[in-house]
Amino acid sequence: MTLKEIAAIAGVSVATVSYVLNNTAQVSEETRQKVEKIIKETGYRSNMLAKSLRKNETFLIGVIVEDVTVWHTAPIIDGINEIAEIRGYNTILSNLRLLSKIESQFEHISIFQKDIDKALDVLIGMQVDGVIYVGMHDRKIGHVLHDIQKPVVYCYCYTDGEGSSVRYSNEKTAYQLTQDLIDKGHRNFGVINGLEGSEPARLRYRGFTKAINEAGIEVKPEHIVRGNWSYQKGKEVARELLSRKDHPDAIVAMNDEMAVGVYHAAEELGIKIPEEVSVTGFDNAEIAQYVSPKLTTVDRPLQEMGYRSMELLLNMIHGINVGDVNITLPCSIVEGESVKDRS
Amino acid sequence: MTLKEIAAIAGVSVATVSYVLNNTAQVSEETRQKVEKIIKETGYRSNMLAKSLRKNETFLIGVIVEDVTVWHTAPIIDGINEIAEIRGYNTILSNLRLLSKIESQFEHISIFQKDIDKALDVLIGMQVDGVIYVGMHDRKIGHVLHDIQKPVVYCYCYTDGEGSSVRYSNEKTAYQLTQDLIDKGHRNFGVINGLEGSEPARLRYRGFTKAINEAGIEVKPEHIVRGNWSYQKGKEVARELLSRKDHPDAIVAMNDEMAVGVYHAAEELGIKIPEEVSVTGFDNAEIAQYVSPKLTTVDRPLQEMGYRSMELLLNMIHGINVGDVNITLPCSIVEGESVKDRS
C-alpha cells in the first residue's frame, strides 16, 4: 500500500493524503475523514525508507555492542532505549559477537576492525544520526569508529583523546568500600585482585591502596594475591590466604565470583563470615544476594550509563556540547551482611 | 557523499559508478580503477535508504523483544544475530521494555498492544522482510502481530492457532529429570512448584507427575508445595518441607532460585545435601554453579532457539515451509553434585 494508491482510492492527490497523514496543511474535515477512513481500512503504514530519504532525517541511532550476552550489556541497552523512546528516536542494534569470536579474552581489538567496519557500513548506510559503542570490558580501545562524520559516544569503554565516553568509577568506589571497612575497625587486610592487565582490576586496586595508605595501615605482601575474576581461582587463592595463622580479618575481592570463592574456602576451613573474616565483592552479580550471609558489593549504574550515553549523544547531535566529554558515574555500595563492625 | 558527487569527481556518469560499486556491468579496467580510487579516498558509503527503496528489498529482519533485561533474551538475540550474519541479513531490535512497565508480572498482554503496534509501525515502515517476537515468559499471547503481511516467528512464547513458534520442552525435560531421580533410588519426593498460573510451572509439574505415576510412586500431598519462583519463598516452603519428620529424600524445585532456597533451608536445619536430601533446579541460572554442592539443573537451548527462529523465518521469507510450524527444542540436564545415587 502506497500513498499513491490511497490517493487513488480516495480520489484525491498524493499531496492531500500526505497532508492528513502528517497534519502539515489545512484539509477540509470532509476530505480528512474520507482519507483517514481509507488509511485505517487498508492498514497503510508509511514507508520510512522513502520518507527518511526525502526528509533527510531518520531519528535513528546506531548502537554497536561488542557482545550482547555479556551481562552488563542488556541494562545499558535498556537505558539507551528508554531515553530513545522518550525523545522519539529509534535504535538499530548491531551485535559484534566478539565473545564467541575471540580466543584470548584480551586479544587486541584491532583485529575486529573489519567486523566493526561492516557494522558501521550498515549503520551509516541507514543514515543513523549518531552511534553509541558499548564495550564488553571497560578498557581503552583504539579509534575503532574513525572516519565517520557523525557523533559517537563510547560506553563502558573509552578511546584515547578523541571521542566522548561514559563509564563508572572503579577507583573511587574501591576507595570508599575500603574506607568503610577501615571505619568498621578492620586493620588486617587481604585483597584478591582481578586478572593481570585488566584496567578495572588496576583501578580498583589503586582505590583500595589509596584508602589503606591514607589510613596508615600496612597490608602484608603475602595478603595481596592475584585472581583472574573466576570463582575457581578465587576459592583457590582464598584457601591459601585463610589457611595462614595470621589470616586477614577482611578480604576485598575485586569481583563477586571471587568473593563467593572466598565464602566456600572459608566454609571448608571452618572460618565464619563475617565473624572471623569480612568479605566484600564488586559488580553486584546475581549471586551476591543468594549467598549467605548476603555479600556486600558494589552496584554499577548500568542503566544510568545507558541514559547518559544517549543523552550525551543527542546533545551532540543537536549541536550542544560539541567538545569531547568523559563522564564517570559513581557506583553505589550494596550493604550485605558479609562485613562485621569490629570498631 | 553521493553517487552523483563521486561521478562528478571521476568525470563519469552515475550509472558507471553504480556499475563498479555493484559489479553489475562490464566496466573498463581504467574507469574502474579511477572510480574505486575516489570511492576509497572519499570514504563513500552507499545510502541504504535509497538503495532499498529502489530495489524494494532490505535484507532487514525486525526483532521485537518484550524485555532485553530478562536474562534469557540476550542469548536468543545472539543466536538470531549469528544466523543473520551468516545469511547476509541485518536485524533491527525493538525493545518493548515490558518489565519496567508492568505492575503485575502476569498482567494481560493486550494492554501493551499499543506499544507493540508502535514498534511494528517502525519495523514495517523500515520494510523489514520478517519479524521475530521474543517473549519474556514462555506463554500463550494473543495475535499481537496481527495484520502484518510478513512472515512472523514467535520465540519463547506462542500464539493460539496462528503463527509459527520456537520453544523448549518443559514437560519432557521435567519428566526426564524426575526419571533420573527415580532411577537413582529416590522414592520420597517433594516438589516446589512455580508461580500459580504460570505455564512453565504447569508443564514442568505435569512432566514430574507423569514420571511419578509411571513409576507407581506416591507423593504425599503435604510434600507438594507452591512457590513463586523466588529464592525467598523457596527457602520458606523448603523450611516447612524439611522440618517434617518424614521429609523428602529428593526435592524437585521448578527453578534454580527456589532450589538455592532449599539449600539454605537445609543448611539451617542441619540437613546435608545430597546425603540426606537430593535437590534439583531448572533453568541453569548462573548461581547453579556457584552453590556447593553444584546444583543439578536444566539448561534451556536459548541460543539454539535463536538459530531456529531465524532459520524458520528465513525459510518462510523464501517461500519454503509456508504453513505454521511449532518447534519445541529439547533441553539438556546439567549434572551437578546435588543428587545422590541411593539405588
Add this chain to the structure above:
DNA sequence: GTGAAAGCGCTAACAG
C-alpha cells in the same frame, strides 16, 4: 563500455 533517463514512495514548495 558508457550514459540518459525513468522511477522506487514520499514531502514540500508553489500554483491555483
Add this chain to the structure above:
DNA sequence: CTGTTAGCGCTTTCAC
C-alpha cells in the same frame, strides 16, 4: 483547501 511537480540517492533498462 487541493493538486502538480521536482527531487531525495539509487538501480536499471535502453540507446548509443
